[in-house]
Amino acid sequence: MSAVRDHLSAAKVYRVLAVLFLIAAPHLPRLPLWASALVIAMGIWRALAAQRTWPMPGALLRNLLAGLALVGIWTQYQTLNGHHAGVALLVVMLAMKLTEMTTRRDYLVVIYLSYFLLITHFLFSQEMIMLLLMFAGALAITSVLIEVNHPQGILPLKRNLRLSGTLMLQAVPLMLIFFVLFPRIPGPLWGIPTDAGAGMTGLSDSMEPGMISELGMSDAVAFRVRFDAEAPPRSELYWRGPVFEYFNGRSWLPGPGSDLPMREQIEFEGPPTVYEMQLEPHGKRWLLALDLPRGPLPEGTSMGRDLVLRHKWDVIDKKLYRLASGTRYNVDSEASERYRQHLLSLPQASNPQTREMVLSWKAQDDAPQAIIATALQHFADQPFHYTLRPPLLMNQHSIDQFVFETRRGFCEHYASAFTFMMRAAGIPARVVTGYQGAERNGDYYIVRQSDAHAWSEVWLDGRGWVRIDPTAAVAPERVELGLGGALPAGEPIPGLARLSRGTLVQLQLRWDQVNAAWNRWVLAYGPELQQNLMAALGMSGLRALLIALTVLTLSSLLIVNLLVARAHQSELERDPVQRIWRRFLGKLKRAGLAPQPSEGPIDLSQRIARQAPKLAGDAERISQLYVRLRYASRQTDPALLKRFRQRVRAFPSRAG
Amino acid sequence: MDKPARPPHNRALTHSLPSRMSDRIASILTSASEIILGKPDVLKLSLSCLLAQGHLLIEDVPGVGKTTLAQTLAHLLGLQYRRIQFTSDLLPADIGGVSVFDKDSGQFRFQPGPVFCQVLLADEINRASPKTQSALLEAMEEGQVTSDGETRKLPQPFFVIATQNPLDQIGTFALPESQLDRFLMRLSLGYPSHQAEKELLLGQSRRELLLQQGNVLSDGDVLDLQSQVGGITASPALIDYILALVNASRSHARVALGLSPRSGLALKRAAQAWALIDGRKAVVPEDVQAVFPHVAGHRLQLNSGDDSGVATLIKELLADVAIP
Numbered sequence: 001m002s003a004v005r006d007h008l009s010a011a012k013v014y015r016v017l018a019v020l021f022l023i024a025a026p027h028l029p030r031l032p033l034w035a036s037a038l039v040i041a042m043g044i045w046r047a048l049a050a051q052r053t054w055p056m057p058g059a060l061l062r063n064l065l066a067g068l069a070l071v072g073i074w075t076q077y078q079t080l081n082g083h084h085a086g087v088a089l090l091v092v093m094l095a096m097k098l099t100e101m102t103t104r105r106d107y108l109v110v111i112y113l114s115y116f117l118l119i120t121h122f123l124f125s126q127e128m129i130m131l132l133l134m135f136a137g138a139l140a141i142t143s144v145l146i147e148v149n150h151p152q153g154i155l156p157l158k159r160n161l162r163l164s165g166t167l168m169l170q171a172v173p174l175m176l177i178f179f180v181l182f183p184r185i186p187g188p189l190w191g192i193p194t195d196a197g198a199g200m201t202g203l204s205d206s207m208e209p210g211m212i213s214e215l216g217m218s219d220a221v222a223f224r225v226r227f228d229a230e231a232p233p234r235s236e237l238y239w240r241g242p243v244f245e246y247f248n249g250r251s252w253l254p255g256p257g258s259d260l261p262m263r264e265q266i267e268f269e270g271p272p273t274v275y276e277m278q279l280e281p282h283g284k285r286w287l288l289a290l291d292l293p294r295g296p297l298p299e300g301t302s303m304g305r306d307l308v309l310r311h312k313w314d315v316i317d318k319k320l321y322r323l324a325s326g327t328r329y330n331v332d333s334e335a336s337e338r339y340r341q342h343l344l345s346l347p348q349a350s351n352p353q354t355r356e357m358v359l360s361w362k363a364q365d366d367a368p369q370a371i372i373a374t375a376l377q378h379f380a381d382q383p384f385h386y387t388l389r390p391p392l393l394m395n396q397h398s399i400d401q402f403v404f405e406t407r408r409g410f411c412e413h414y415a416s417a418f419t420f421m422m423r424a425a426g427i428p429a430r431v432v433t434g435y436q437g438a439e440r441n442g443d444y445y446i447v448r449q450s451d452a453h454a455w456s457e458v459w460l461d462g463r464g465w466v467r468i469d470p471t472a473a474v475a476p477e478r479v480e481l482g483l484g485g486a487l488p489a490g491e492p493i494p495g496l497a498r499l500s501r502g503t504l505v506q507l508q509l510r511w512d513q514v515n516a517a518w519n520r521w522v523l524a525y526g527p528e529l530q531q532n533l534m535a536a537l538g539m540s541g542l543r544a545l546l547i548a549l550t551v552l553t554l555s556s557l558l559i560v561n562l563l564v565a566r567a568h569q570s571e572l573e574r575d576p577v578q579r580i581w582r583r584f585l586g587k588l589k590r591a592g593l594a595p596q597p598s599e600g601p602i603d604l605s606q607r608i609a610r611q612a613p614k615l616a617g618d619a620e621r622i623s624q625l626y627v628r629l630r631y632a633s634r635q636t637d638p639a640l641l642k643r644f645r646q647r648v649r650a651f652p653s654r655a656g
Numbered sequence: 657m658d659k660p661a662r663p664p665h666n667r668a669l670t671h672s673l674p675s676r677m678s679d680r681i682a683s684i685l686t687s688a689s690e691i692i693l694g695k696p697d698v699l700k701l702s703l704s705c706l707l708a709q710g711h712l713l714i715e716d717v718p719g720v721g722k723t724t725l726a727q728t729l730a731h732l733l734g735l736q737y738r739r740i741q742f743t744s745d746l747l748p749a750d751i752g753g754v755s756v757f758d759k760d761s762g763q764f765r766f767q768p769g770p771v772f773c774q775v776l777l778a779d780e781i782n783r784a785s786p787k788t789q790s791a792l793l794e795a796m797e798e799g800q801v802t803s804d805g806e807t808r809k810l811p812q813p814f815f816v817i818a819t820q821n822p823l824d825q826i827g828t829f830a831l832p833e834s835q836l837d838r839f840l841m842r843l844s845l846g847y848p849s850h851q852a853e854k855e856l857l858l859g860q861s862r863r864e865l866l867l868q869q870g871n872v873l874s875d876g877d878v879l880d881l882q883s884q885v886g887g888i889t890a891s892p893a894l895i896d897y898i899l900a901l902v903n904a905s906r907s908h909a910r911v912a913l914g915l916s917p918r919s920g921l922a923l924k925r926a927a928q929a930w931a932l933i934d935g936r937k938a939v940v941p942e943d944v945q946a947v948f949p950h951v952a953g954h955r956l957q958l959n960s961g962d963d964s965g966v967a968t969l970i971k972e973l974l975a976d977v978a979i980p
Contacts, residue, residue, distance in 0.1 A: 104907070597978030600941035631891045632938035 011154060012147060013050035016096070016110060017043055019140045023118050024091050026133075030124070031088050032076050038069060042095040049099075056099050066096050083123040090117055107148050114141045126317070128518040139164050161589065174556060181549045185525040202282030203433050203452060207252040209398060212433065213388050213410035216483060218449035221280055222435055223288055224516050226444040228274040234437055235479050236327040238291040238455065238467065239447060241434035242284070243306035247423075249347040250398055252416060252431045256342075259304040264464070268294050268326030279319040279521050285310045288324035288434060288447075291467065298322065305339075306430070307331075307465070310372045320524030331464030343428035351399040351420065358424040368460055371425045375418060376473040383407055384414075386475035388487060411471040411478070415454035417617050418470035428459035432467070437482045441509045444516060450483055575627045576641060584622055584648045591615070591652065601626050615652050622647050677881070678935045683734050684872050685933075691728050691862050691869075692721055694852030698843055701950055702729060702817075704929035707881050710840020710922065711796050711816040713781075713954065718821065720845045723777060724862050726817045730775035733878050734871035735813065738773035742784040744827055748791035752801040766803070771795050774811050774875060778818040782828040792816070793835050813878050833913070833957065840922055841947070842954040881932065888928040889938040896980040897941050898923050901948065904977045905956060910969060913957035923951050941979045948974060 021043060028036045048054045057065070069092045070080075077085035094113050101110055118137045121130060142164035147154050155163070202222060204211060223239075231237075245255025256535060272294055279288060287301060287309045297303065298321040300312045311319070361374045385408045395401035399417050402409055409417075415431050422429035436453035438445035455469040472479045534545055586593050588604075593611060595604055605623035609616035625644040681703075689697045702725065702795045705712045714722050723739065730737035739750060753769035759896070770776070778792055795801050796816050800809050818839065820831070836842075848856065859865070873881075890898075898920055906914030915923075924939075926947040949970045958965050 103912075105909075473806075596975070598975050600945065600979055602940055602942045603945075627938065627940050629892045630941050632889055634889075634891060 009154075009362075010050040012107075012144075013046060013101070015144050016101070016107070017047055019137075019144050020094070020098070020110070020114055023114055023137050024094070026121060026124075027087055027091050027117075030084065032072070032089060034072060035069070035076075035088055035092050036066075039091055039095040042098050046101065056102070060575055062096065062100060066093065069093070069096065072153070083120070083284075087117075087120045087123065090120065104148065105622075108145075111141060111145050111148065114377055116124040126523055128515060128522075135168070139168060142167055157645045171326050177552050177556065178549075179522075179525070179615065180533070180576065181545060181552060183545050183549075184525075184530045202280075202284065202449065203286075205242055205254060205284060207244050207412055207416070207431060207433055207454060208250060209393050209402075209409070209416065210390070212454055212587060213390060214414045215449045215452040216388050216410065220449045221512065222282075222447045222449050222451065223280055224444050224512075224519070225290075225438060226276045226278075228276075228320040231438070231440075232273055232290075232327050234482075237436060237438050238327075238453075238469075239288045239435040239451075240293075240308060240432060241288055242286055243308050243457075244433070245306065247345060247346060247416075247420065249350045252419075255306070255430070258306040259310060259585075260305060261306075262303040262305055264305075264307070264331045266292060266294065266464075267330045268292075269328040269330070270326065272324035272326055274322070274324045276320065276322050276520075278524060279315060279321070280518065281316050281318060283314055283316060285312075287311055287315065287319065287321065289323055291327065291432075291434070292309060292325060292329050293323050294326045294329075295324040318519050318523045320520060320526070320529070323372075340428050340459070343430060344423050344426060346420065346423050347422040351397040353397070353400040354403050354417070355424045356402075358421045362425050365499055366428045368425075368458070371427065372422070372458065372468060375421050376468070376470060379414065379418075379470055379473040384409070384474045385477065386410070386471065386487065388483075412454040414470040415456050415475060418468065419456045422456065422458050430457050431455075436469075436479060441516075442513050444513075446509075446512060454476075577626070577636060579642075580645050580648050581626055581630075584651060587648075587651055588619075618647065618651050622636040622651060626629070661970040664754065670760045677877075680872055680877075681881075681933055681935075687732055687869050687872065688728050691866055692725055693855050694849045695845060698725070698845055699945065700843060701843055702932060704933055704947065705841045706733075706813070706815045707880070707885050708840060708929035709813070709882050709885070709934060710926065711818070711838065713836070713839040713842040714845065715822050715842060716819065716845045721845060721862075722817070722819045722845065723779070724866075725845070726775055726777040728862070728866055729815075729817075731866055732869065732872050733775075734874045735774035735815070735878065736811070736875075737777070738770040739774045739779060739849060740770050741779045742781050742788070744754070744783055744785060746784045746788050748788050749803070751788065751791050752795065752803050755804050758931075764804075766806070766808070768808070769801070771801060772808075772810060774813055774815065776814070778816055780821055781818040782820040782830055784829070786829050789829065789831065789835065791957060792818075793838050796838055807945065811875075813857075813875060813882060823976045833955075836954045837916070837918065839954065840926060841895075841950040843950055864871050872971045874971045885925065885929045885932055888931050890924055890928060891938065893980065894941065894944070895924070897977075898927075898944060900977050900980060901944070901952075901973060904973050905952065908969065908973070910958050910960070910965065911956060912959045915952055915955055926951050945974055 024039065028039065031039070045054070045057070049056045070089070071198060073085055073088050073092065074080060077088070077261065079085050080089055090113070094110065094117060097106070097110055097113065101107055108370075115138070118134060121134060139161070143160045146160055146163055154160075203215070222409070242254065243258065244252035245258055246253045273290060275290065279287065287298075289309045292307055293303070293309055301309055303309055309323075320477065358375075363372055365371070365374075389409060390409045391406045393401050393406065393413075395405075399420050402413050403417055412431075412433075415433075419429045419431050431454060433452070433454045435447045435451040436455075437451050438447050439451075453471070454585070455467060455471065457465045457467055460466050469479065486644050494542060504589075530545075534548075588595055591612070593608055593615075599607070601623040605616070605620045608619040622644070625640060625647065629640055685696065685699055685702065689696050692699055702712055706729065714725075716722060726739070727737055729735075740746075749769065751769050751771050753772065754769050755764040755766050757763075758765045781789060781792070781929070784792075795810060799812070800807050801816055802808075820828075847853075856862075901923070902915045902917075902920045905911055908910075908914070923944060927939045927943040930943045930947050931937075934943070936943075952970060952973075953966055956966055956969065958969065
């Protein structure tokens with residue numbers, strides 16, 4: 001097979017390779033090892049082909065490799081769809097394309113594909129830092145594009161960057177228009193498949209001992225919140241997340257039908273607390289809310305029987321929503337007999353010691369209030385410890401083991417044990433998970449994964465659901481001061497939960513402020529906000545949006561066109577000879593002697609002599625003057641120019 | 657406004673040359689066209705190639721008057737003419753000359769080869785081996801011949817007309833692109849028109865006719881004209897046009913190898929010579945258009961690798977590229 005000839009200079013090839021590597025590099029760790037190796041090998045082959053004029057792979061080898069890569073990706077991901085497989089396919093095929101990059105056309109294909117590859121980074125991260133990287137990437141690709149197209153070949157780096165920077169800046173208005181107006185599709189984008197939620201941290205849809213204490217080690221932001229008025233006191237900041245109503249002896253799980261529509265009537269005391277939530281994606285449906293949300297719910301959300309706010313779809317991108325909550329409430333509803341039974345159910349014969357103890361309390365005083373008080377007193381009096389590193393509960397009766405043996409636990413241990421006790425005493429109860437507390441940062445509050453918490457809710461006749469936090473009985477500091485204040489000395493505390501702050505932490509908090517603004521103003525701009533904006537501008541619905549988009553696109557094209565025409569115009573105005581000549585050509589056109597763009601002045605005057613002999617003399621003289629002015633001299637002779645202008649002005653002369 | 661008396665078809669648009677010289681150029685072309693019938697363009701292009709100090713490649717079938725063209729030019733310009741028939745066993749020494757031992761003086765004496773002339777017809781250049789071809793090309797490029805370690809200047813002016821037969825495929829060595837580039841222009845004579853051929857058959861032998869005409873110029877005059885070519889003005893506006901053509905050839909989809917900067921220089925020089933023959937002091941776009949097909953034709957390479965589309969492509973380029 002004959003080697004493909006390489007018409008491109010080595011310097012250009014290196015630049016394309018460098019830019020491409022820059023753009024593909026963040027993807028490489030995500031690819032299977034063989035694919036990364038193939039990509040790098042293809043790049044090296046192309047570089048050697050340019051440097052040492054090695055032959056590039058022939059068509060047979062190329063096709064074979066491409067086929068194998070396709071099969072490889074299919075085997076790896078079981079699909080070619082989805083953003084992991086799709087990006088892998090794109091990166092690998094782009095690398096293969098390098099080895100057939102010989103003509104200008106191939107070059108352009110590679111460059112345009114690079115732009116596309118650049119966008120795919122957004123599928124994996126939408127942080128602000130990524131935006132900066134994308135700008136740098138786009139700048140680099142544009143500079144290579146300029147190199148390929150510029151008639152002068154490779155420009156000095158500074159000039160090139162200035163040119164590509166100008167091009168990028170010119171695109172910014174268009175970018176802003178599209179950002180605001182491009183229709184946002186409600187719900188998960190069809191292109192984002194189920195694996196999008198993988199690897200997100202957050203509360204889980206079941207609760208086992210040890211689960212929340214794991215979260216407690218994480219500094220990651222769970223959500224940010226901005227109160228319209230004063231924030232409620234810290235001890236009231238219970239952020240409601242998933243609720244668990246079914247206990248299988250080890251784990252707490254959601255009850256059947258807990259997401260059925262809420263029927264409870266809730267009465268709130270005091271003025272509502274209004275706030276704006278910026279929720280980080282966690283891959284599940286629930287939306288965190290200050291216990292309990294009241295008033296109009298955000299679009300696309302509903303409250304279930306467990307009083308949890310849920311979105312229509314899994315939360316896989318950042319969500320911005322406004323809510324009003326009341327921290328003092330009275331749930332006025334009569335739980336149906338069946339529902340109540342369900343909230344009392346416990347696995348048979350589990351944790352007999354705890355049951356026995358609870359029954360002995362009940363024998364003393366069977367008023368629910370008294371049982372609750374006894375249980376909390378029990379946690380407070382007995383040597384229970386609050387710790388992020390509880391011993392493992394391996395026993396079949398894990399609650400017995402915790403209550404009577406280890407007595408060291410994190411909030412989920414206490415919530416689980418307390419809820420179990422309540423049910424054993426015949427009081428309907430459930431476990432609520434969520435977050436407790438918040439950390440002030442400027443004008444908003446951060447809630448981190450380390451603020452994850454679990455507590456109990458008991459049903460009291462006449463009062464409805466009442467929140468009981470058994471952790472507060474063991475370690476009241478947890479609620480007053482947060483995790484850092486509640487853990488015993490010597491335990492490792494996640495950096496940002498500590499009470500004392502270093503410079504590094506301050507910097508991190510500053511950076512979080514920047515990110516919060518980015519989330520609030522850019523990322524959270526979704527379908528709801530877009531619709532609100534459009535409605536405020538007097539347009540509603542997708543149709544109006546499309547009309548607006550079309551009008552704006554057309555008008556910006558028109559503006560660009562006018563600008564280009566003006567730039568062209570000004571070039572003509574700099575050269576009076578050309579301006580006058582164009583006027584002459586315009587007159588000829590009106591006389592039906594339209595000149596061709598490739599027709600020179602002498603040919604033109606000869607054609608006029610043939611087609612319109614009457615004009616021949618004038619046209620001849622004008623052409624002569626034009627040739628003398630434009631082609632025969634380097635400096636314009638003013639007298640000659642004057643004559644030229646007069647002749648053209650007088651053309652066509654009746655006298656001639 | 658103006659006196660309508662002036663003659664409308666005066667081609668000498670700008671300052672004219674010393675009329676003696678321009679008359680004589682005109683008379684060369686007139687005399688030559690009495691011998692080479694019906695090919696005024698080829699004559700004018702050949703002359704401008706010579707004046708631009710370039711060399712000419714003629715690609716044509718045998719018997720259309722290549723030899724006559726070379727002889728005519730040489731005779732009218734008062735130049736010394738030689739011809740080499742290239743064959744596959746021709747050696748470099750057969751062109752440049754060889755040192756032979758002189759018994760009388762007991763020394764080697766250089767016997768100059770046929771290349772020591774002023775107009776050289778290299779007939780069927782592609783029949784010779786690459787080694788021999790390159791010996792000729794060195795002479796064309798350097799204007800000198802090196803033999804036995806001694807460099808000898810060729811007479812001035814030195815003009816090569818090489819021919820190659822396009823139909824020949826067996827036993828030929830095609831000139832590589834880099835060597836084609838040494839020729840300023842490539843022309844093809846083509847069959848004469850019906851009228852011209854009839855006249856040819858009715859008339860005298862061309863060679864006899866030629867002998868009846870005297871020399872119009874001397875080699876000194878030719879050198880003088882050659883030195884004037886560089887003085888013909890090529891304004892920035894005209895250079896823009898040349899650049900536009902060259903760039904258009906580079907970015908054209910069907911072109912594999914566009915015109916090099918050297919091609920741009922060749923184009924400028926050929927157009928200057930053409931303007932000189934037309935009696936102008938400055939180059940106009942029409943001059944560029946006149947020489948462009950013959951300067952660019954053998955320098956362009958299409959993606960298809962096939963030469964037949966070049967003429968169409970050149971027409972397209974000339975029609976599409978606007979004069980700036």
